[in-house]
Amino acid sequence: MFGLFNKSKDPEKNEGSKETFPDWYAELQESQQRWFAFLEKLEAKMEELATASIPELKQLLQEDEDLYKRTFHRVLSGINGQLNNIREKARDTYEEKISRIYYDLDSQISVLDKHHDLLSDFRSACSDRYNDFDDKFDYWRKQIEKTQERDLEIEYKKILDEYEAIKNKFSCTQCGGNIEIEKIFLIETYISCPYCQTQNTFAPSTQGRNLQNIARGLAEQRTAHLYEAFETEDKKERELYHERHELSLSKIHESDKKVLSEIQAKMDDLEEQRQFVIKNAPKLYQVYLRAMYDEWNKITPALKEHNEKMYQNQVPN
Secondary structure, eight states, X not given: OTTOOOOOOOOOBOTTSSOBOOTTHHHHHHHHHHHHHHHHHHHHHHHHHHHHHHHHHHHHHHHOOSTTOHHHHHXXXXXXXXXXXXXXXXXXXXXXXIIHHHHHHHTTSOTTSTTHHHHHHHHHXXXXXXXXHHHHHHHHHHHHHGGGOOOHHHHHHHHHHHHHHHTTOEEOTTTOOEEOOOSOOSXXXXXXXXXXXXXXXXXXXXXHXXXXXXXXXXXXXXXXXXXXXXXXXHHHHHHHHHHHHHHHHHTTTOOOHHHHHHXXXXXXXXXXXXXXXXXXXXXXXXXXXXXXXXXHHHHOGGGHHHHHHHHHHHSOO
């Protein structure tokens, strides 16, 4: 894998200082540099794969006449497989080249050793860089997944246009009187003739029946901004936790009381922010959920009773 991690045998000296770094420090530096370079190459491969695949997937989705879009999903699965292979290379290499060297040295070096911080800094830097890579992986994965999102507003408009075209063209089989179709029916339905009371069977078209299949997805598309607000808040909690944890680790080898006090103050502020987010994120999710179900009910009012039962099951007691 790109000739990664050829170990150097020459220890590095700290120029301008009488202190000499331990023999293993040069190996750490080289390993970190190679790890960073390796991830840059993997990120370039991810970007190349995604930018080439996304327009092709969008075109394929439009041209695939199969109702279930099987060709599209087969190609999508293959691309996701390639993307996951890149991620697995990063994970396997981290375990083999970063974790291994860290734990080997950590077992030999006391935490009280004045150079132990060099080892901790190495792991933190490599781990942070790995997290950056993982964020880019998630970004490209989401961009690729978005290619299967249909524009449900277009499909919904076609259903509405079809309804407008047929709602006044249904006649009684007994007396021939005109029967207005008062709403979009999702299933075959009996409609009484207003003139002779004969029960007439109205069968919605395939497109009309499909409304119940796209209704929730359309409601989710219309309220996606609210869900994104919840996700952003939810992610913030983890970021605040890790930021606070890093500050906590920095206290281990700090003896200056003033510095310790400043660190603790920052930690307390971060924890206060985190507790607010912990309480606020569920509220934002409920705002999204209520709005999504409201949209769903507008699209398919006949399903409102069923939908509301589903909503109540998702609302915490």
